[in-house]
Amino acid sequence: MTKPKSASRTTGKPRLLVLHGPNLNLLGTREPQHYGSLTLEDINLALARRAAAADVDLESFQTNHEGALIERIHAARSQDVRYIIINPAAWTHTSVAIRDALAGVAIPFIEVHLSNVHAREPFRQHSFFSDLAIGVISGLGHESYYLALEFLLNKFNTD
Numbered sequence: 307m308t309k310p311k312s313a314s315r316t317t318g319k320p321r322l323l324v325l326h327g328p329n330l331n332l333l334g335t336r337e338p339q340h341y342g343s344l345t346l347e348d349i350n351l352a353l354a355r356r357a358a359a360a361d362v363d364l365e366s367f368q369t370n371h372e373g374a375l376i377e378r379i380h381a382a383r384s385q386d387v388r389y390i391i392i393n394p395a396a397w398t399h400t401s402v403a404i405r406d407a408l409a410g411v412a413i414p415f416i417e418v419h420l421s422n423v424h425a426r427e428p429f430r431q432h433s434f435f436s437d438l439a440i441g442v443i444s445g446l447g448h449e450s451y452y453l454a455l456e457f458l459l460n461k462f463n464t465d
């Protein structure tokens with residue numbers, strides 16, 4: 307069987323990275339009216355199970371430090387990460403540096419948000435990421451992440 311183009315050199319499996327920005331470690335208790343009641347661990351576990359069932363390598367990473375996220379994005383390039391799913395959280399609306407990191411490594415990504423940022427405060431309605439993203443999923447709660455993953459799993463079959 308030929309190895310898919312998107313497969314990692316080390317594991318032979320396609321590799322995905324899920325990135326969570328600041329304060330998402332508080333999911334479960336943080337403003338549940340906007341972000342729901344699942345914890346970040348619940349979401350990461352569901353993503354990991356779904357990816358494992360599809361024989362895809364998936365790693366999740368959360369940080370409250372902008373530089374740490376930038377370095378994780380840089381490292382992704384040498385790790386054969388094929389696609390990124392990112393919820394940049396508050397950095398969505400502020401971070402040229404993270405935008406530039408994603409552009410710099412040129413790894414295609416999907417931007418996700420739990421809440422519908424377009425139905426909230428005006429400052430949340432601008433994203434430094436959306437025009438670079440493959441697509442944006444916003445407002446579907448934890449399913450925003452799951453749907454992004456489903457899209458990418460389908461994409462691996464056609465890449």
Ligand code: DQA
Pocket residue numbers: 328329330393394395396397398418419420421422423430
């Ligand atoms: C968020 C929306 C952002 O505006 C906010 O700063 C977050 C989470 C979301 O998932 O809905 O922290 O990205």
